Amino acid sequence: MATPATADAVVIKQEKVEPKEEPAPAPPPPAEEFSPNQKGASGVPLIEQRTHLTERLARFEQRVERDAWDVEAWTAMFVEAQSKDIEVARPIYERFLKQFPTAGRHWKYYVEHELARGNLDKVDALFSRSLLKCHNIDLWRSYIVYLRGSTKDGKERTRDDITRGFEFALEHMGLDISSTPIWSDYLGWVRSWKPMTQFEEGQKMTALRRLYTRAVENPMNNLEGIWQDYNSFEKNLNEVLVCLANIIRHL
Secondary structure: OOOOOOOOOOOOOOOOOOOOOOOOOOOOOOOOOOOOOOEOOOOOEHHHHHHHHHHHHHHHHHHHHHOOOOHHHHHHHHHHHHOOOHHHHHHHHHHHHHHOOOOHHHHHHHHHHHHHOOOHHHHHHHHHHHHHHOOOHHHHHHHHHHHOOEOOOOOEOOHHHHHHHHHHHHHHHOOOOOOHHHHHHHHHHHHOOOOOOHHHHHHHHHHHHHHHHHHOOOOOOOHHHHHHHHHHHHHHHHHHHHHHHHHHHOO
16 A cells, blocks of 8 residues: 655755846937027926926925825926926926826826927827826817818818817717816817808708707716707797798798
8 A cells, every 4th residue: 555645755846046136227318409599489498397396296296206106206396397388397297107107187287288389299299198098088178179170381271170080079079077178169169160151051051950959968167058059049049930931931
């Protein structure tokens, strides 16, 4: 009969594991170098701004090093950067948004800072990076406002371009309970159309009716305001149609 194995009889062969050498961390990107006489839009030399900002941020940097999720310290750094020229503020914004990539309100502030300096290429890139990851109504509204402005060539965007922008926003945010401002902006924009012919007037009325019927089907804040506007729209439109019918009947 075989002797049962005991704990002392069982030998587990262990392979010697050589410790793996950890790869050295990648060095941080070098800070943007400014020439001594290079000034920002504020007229203050950029080197002076960056030096002053670094001194102001020193204690917040220490807090962030101790706790990478110290929201108060990160926010204080962001606010400090907002008072500087965009060339100085940009690295702080990028660090903040790398840590908090879905902070829609801060993406909006970053966009506004670039837009104020006329950096439209950078604004386009920021919207591409932020919109689909941030369900933030104010950020999406700033995108619509941007679309309704001029292009970097100084040309006005076409009605079709702006319509696609609104539809893009509704596709991603239209069912949000807080999406009322986007629907209201869209309706207000369609109401602002200035038709040149009776045919264009009919197109405008049709577009408004379709948009109203889509809007009132969504459960969102302040829906009663849109509903009242829709009722007024239909009432006024019916009165116009009745007047036209009477005119045609007496011809």
